[in-house]
Amino acid sequence: MKKLNKKVEEFIRVDHAGERGAVKIYEGQLLALNTIVKDENLKKMIEEMRLHEKEHCEFFEAEIKKRKIKPTKFLPLWDLLGVGLGFGSTLLGKKAAMLCTASVEEVIDEHYQNQINQLNSDEKDLKKKIIKFREDELHHKDIAYEEGATKKGLYSIMDKIIKTGSKLAITVSEKI
Ligand SMILES: [Fe+2]
Numbered sequence: 001m002k003k004l005n006k007k008v009e010e011f012i013r014v015d016h017a018g019e020r021g022a023v024k025i026y027e028g029q030l031l032a033l034n035t036i037v038k039d040e041n042l043k044k045m046i047e048e049m050r051l052h053e054k055e056h057c058e059f060f061e062a063e064i065k066k067r068k069i070k071p072t073k074f075l076p077l078w079d080l081l082g083v084g085l086g087f088g089s090t091l092l093g094k095k096a097a098m099l100c101t102a103s104v105e106e107v108i109d110e111h112y113q114n115q116i117n118q119l120n121s122d123e124k125d126l127k128k129k130i131i132k133f134r135e136d137e138l139h140h141k142d143i144a145y146e147e148g149a150t151k152k153g154l155y156s157i158m159d160k161i162i163k164t165g166s167k168l169a170i171t172v173s174e175k176i
């Protein structure tokens with residue numbers, strides 16, 4: 001049997017955490033949209049993107065089980081922060097909600113591209129999936145900008161906070 005490559009193990013652990021975090025962010029946004037904020041269009045868009053994230057997350061969930069990889073110990077914290085970020089950003093308005101997607105996807109774009117560059121032909125199937133998922137994420141980013149995401153003024157601070165937080169979560173989730 002092929003020995004599990006440590007690098008690949010870290011890739012799957014962090015991607016699982018990230019995709020699960022994405023599902024949680026959208027769940028937080030939907031929570032706001034089902035209670036305080038009324039915007040049927042936005043809700044429909046977010047529900048659709050959430051379905052993609054669910055598909056991504058389920059793929060990595062299955063990989064974790066198949067390869068007997070330990071998920072990150074921080075899942076409960078990421079769940080909480082994800083829902084909080086989604087809920088909070090949506091309360092601030094549509095621009096903030098969409099910026100949340102744009103900021104996260106910009107980090108993930110780079111993150112997945114890095115992994116794609118490092119994966120060899122012995123992980124062909126995994127590589128194919130990550131290439132496909134990255135395309136989905138880029139599509140989400142485009143939707144976010146089309147729907148009003150902006151980095152003007154105070155939004156630039158929000159963008160920096162979300163990006164720094166996402167990168168920190170990535171570093172932690174690879175290792176622990
Ligand atoms: Fe995703």
Ligand SMILES: [Fe+2]
Pocket residue numbers: 022049053105136137140
């Ligand atoms: Fe996404």
